[in-house]
Amino acid sequence: MCSVLSITGFLSQTTMSSAQKSDGFTLQTTPGLALVKPQPWSKLSNATVLEFQAFIDRTSTGGAGSGYYEFHTAGGNKRQIPSGRVVKVVVFPDPARIKSLISSLDRKKVQAAIVEIETVVKKFPATKVQLGPSLKLLKAEIAKYDSGQIKSDGIWIVKKDYNRSQAAKLVRLLKAEISTANPPDSFNLEVDPKFVALQEFSKSDPTLQPLADGLIATHSAGVRVVQRAALLTKLADPAITPASATAAVNQLKTLKPGEDPASAAYLKAWDAALATVKTTSAETETLAAGLESAMAAVQTDNPPPQLAAPLEQSISNLNRTMIIFKATSPPRPLLAEAEKTLAVCAVGEGLKKLNTLFQQNQFLMAQDLLGDLSAQAALVGPDATRVLTGLQKFAALKVDEFTRLRAQAKLLADSAKPAEALAVYEQAHAVIPDSTVSVEIEKLKAVVPPKS
Secondary structure, eight states: OOEEEEGGGTGGGSOGGGEEEETTEEEEOOOEEEEEOSSTTSOGGGOEEEEESEEEEEGGGSSTTOOEEEEEOTTSOEEEEEGGGEEEEEEOOOGGGOOOBOSHHHHHHHHHHHHHHHHHHHHOGGGHHHHHHHHHHHHHHHHHHHTTEEEETTEEEEHHHHHHHHHHHHHHHHHHHHHHOSSGGGSOGGGOHHHHHHHHHHHHOGGGHHHHHHHHHHHHHHHHHHHHHHHHHHHTOTTOOHHHHHHHHHHHHTSOGGGOHHHHHHHHHHHHHHHHHHHHHHHHHHHHHHHHHHHHTOOOSSSOOOOOHHHHHHHHHHHHHHHHHHHTOOOHHHHHHTHHHHHHHHHHHHHHHHHHHHHTTOHHHHHHHHHHHHHHHHHHOHHHHHHHHHHHHHHHHHHHHHHHHHHHHHHHHHTTOHHHHHHHHHHHHHHSOOHHHHHHHHHHHHHSOOOO
């Protein structure tokens, strides 16, 4: 069976008016030529050229080699030729039917048609007269394309203008998809076919590259918003470790934190707090060692030890720095990193307060203070823990004694024994000069005659 050469699919690109139905078969109203042998067994060299204005392919009416072509020639004549005699049917390519010649693939199709026509002409020289004009027109199409034009919807325009128009459409579509993507990173811009096409346009026209770059910037900015928010949430987790926090901060710094006031503020606070932690860490170790050395020499539970002036001053200086540090509300992970420094300051400053409280027998307040300091002492060292635990026990004994005496005094007062109650209240007051006990003493003095 012969083949029908409908160059680059031009036959399929004809309008509906050029194809009609006849007895269930399609009448192709496109001109062309057929190479016809006198007999099915004749040589190819004996084939002659038959021009037609339209044809019907009726070769499917039987088995292989059966059926016929019906050719409509000029003047309205019809010729029915068995398929075995038809070597080839060539539909004259009409460039007007080429609606799109945009890509290199389109060009390859046209070039393939040219090669096929040239092959037919070479094999059947008698077709040169009929196919020559078509060949010339196809080559003209290729020349226009190669000159920098493209054909869209049958109209030739400058390729650069077409590319820019198409690029603008792609940008509008991509912007819409980027803006509606939720979350933003659910839209994979880099592999999106529209974006790939835009990049292809940019290769031939560098002025389009900023459009692609702008889309990348817009998409990346949206993704960064989500990533920064996730990192800030992670950093706010009370359970986060300093190592994990440091990694999160380093990642946050790569996400253009200046675009987000919350991220910028967090990093500013982090850097300032980290600088304090770094500058105080060495001093902390030195002062902790000094405290341990001083505590190692303490053997009694009362009074609280008095630190050497240089050590006490150094701790006071460090404490002022840490007061400012805490006032800035440092990130929680760095506050944890400064835990030992804060403990050294708390113990050093606490010892000064304890000296005053013990001297004034204010063991109730001392007991409260020692409850906090005992936990801090564990970060300083074993000797600090030992001394503060001892002071805590001593203060507890004094509080217990005071509590017992006050209860005894109240019982005596309630039993109408004001003199005995007064004496016991004064004993309690001597242990801890409590204001409520002072009030009871004054009341009892008003009814108990003074001793002569």
